[in-house]
Amino acid sequence: MVAFLCSTGMELIQKTSDLSAYLAADDVVDHHHPLVRETAARLARESVDSYAYARSAFEFVRDTIPHSADSGDPRVTWRASDVLEQRTGICHAKAHALAALLRAEDIPTAFCYQKFEVLHGLVAVRLDGAWHRQDPSGSKLGADARFSLDGERLAFTPDPDLGELDHPGLYAEPHPAVVGVMKAAPGLASLMRTLPLVL
Numbered sequence: 001m002v003a004f005l006c007s008t009g010m011e012l013i014q015k016t017s018d019l020s021a022y023l024a025a026d027d028v029v030d031h032h033h034p035l036v037r038e039t040a041a042r043l044a045r046e047s048v049d050s051y052a053y054a055r056s057a058f059e060f061v062r063d064t065i066p067h068s069a070d071s072g073d074p075r076v077t078w079r080a081s082d083v084l085e086q087r088t089g090i091c092h093a094k095a096h097a098l099a100a101l102l103r104a105e106d107i108p109t110a111f112c113y114q115k116f117e118v119l120h121g122l123v124a125v126r127l128d129g130a131w132h133r134q135d136p137s138g139s140k141l142g143a144d145a146r147f148s149l150d151g152e153r154l155a156f157t158p159d160p161d162l163g164e165l166d167h168p169g170l171y172a173e174p175h176p177a178v179v180g181v182m183k184a185a186p187g188l189a190s191l192m193r194t195l196p197l198v199l
Contacts, residue, residue, distance in 0.1 A: 012124065012131050014110070014170045021172035022108035022126065028096050028174050031104040033081035040104035050107055051149070054125055057101040058147040061094050061136040068093075068188050070138060076191050078182035090191065091137035092121035092178050098136045099123050110170035114158055118195040119178060122154065124170050131170060167199060175199055 016022070025031045031040070043060060047053035065087050068075065073088040080100030083089040089097065099109040108126035112133055113119050122135040127149060135145040135154040146153035158164035177196045185191035 010166055011168055012112070012133070012170050013168045014131070016172045019108055019126070022110050022170075023103050023106060024172065025100075025103065026173060028079055028179055029100045029103060030079055030081050031100040033100075035081050035084050036100045036104055039084055040101050043101065044105055050105070051127060053105055054102060054107055054127060055147040057098060057105075058134055058136055061098040061101070062138055062145060065089060065094055065097065067091065067138045069192065074187045074189070076182060076185045076188060078179060090121075090182075090188075091135075092174065092182060094136045094138075095121040095123045096174060098134070110172065111174050112170055113167040113175065113178075113199060114154075114156065115163070115165045115167065115198060116156065116158065118192070118197060119175075119199065120156065121174070121178065169199070 030036060043056045044053055047056050065083060068088045068090050075086060075088055077083045077086050077089040077093045078096065080097045083093045083097040095111060099111065102109040102125060110124040110131065112122055112124050122133055124131040124133045132149045133152055133154060134147055137145065137155050145155040158166055177199060181194045181196065182191060185194060
């Protein structure tokens with residue numbers, strides 16, 4: 001494990017020392033899928049460098065894929081290509097889609113989590129030699145999530161007095177506890193009742 005300080009001073013722990021693990025494709029982060037590759041290629045054509053691409057990918061996921069709980073869409077997506085195709089997903093699904101787009105362009109991306117009433121999913125992107133957490137879930141209900149390498153602009157800030165917290169782990173794969181309930185849920189209502197509270 002390798003530790004890094006994020007811009008808020010919190011220590012982030014890279015759970016896998018091999019950085020190439022944060023570029024891998026799998027069943028969830030299927031960045032080899034034609035739709036992911038096509039979307040990544042289009043965004044890359046409009047970007048002058050890795051920073052511009054990462055920001056464009058973040059804004060694309062944040063702004064063009066509604067959070068299912070906000071939009072009332074009952075469908076559950078968990079695979080990155082499905083999130084892009086169906087244009088819906090909860091925070092975890094949107095994190096999977098963003099990770100796939102970033103990894104498709106060789107930008108290491110980790111999965112990270114916050115604990116609120118349920119576990120909230122976001123990503124960390126490795127640029128300029130450091131990890132930077134990003135929250136593509138959206139900017140609704142007073143949240144103002146923005147792409148930033150200079151101070152975090154996440155959707156939500158945990159309140160320790162309420163038992164909320166930031167998990168410091170940077171995972172190469174989405175946490176199996178999260179993916180398991182997403183795969184098993186027949187619809188959004190069921191998923192929201194079964195999302196884990198802790199890792």
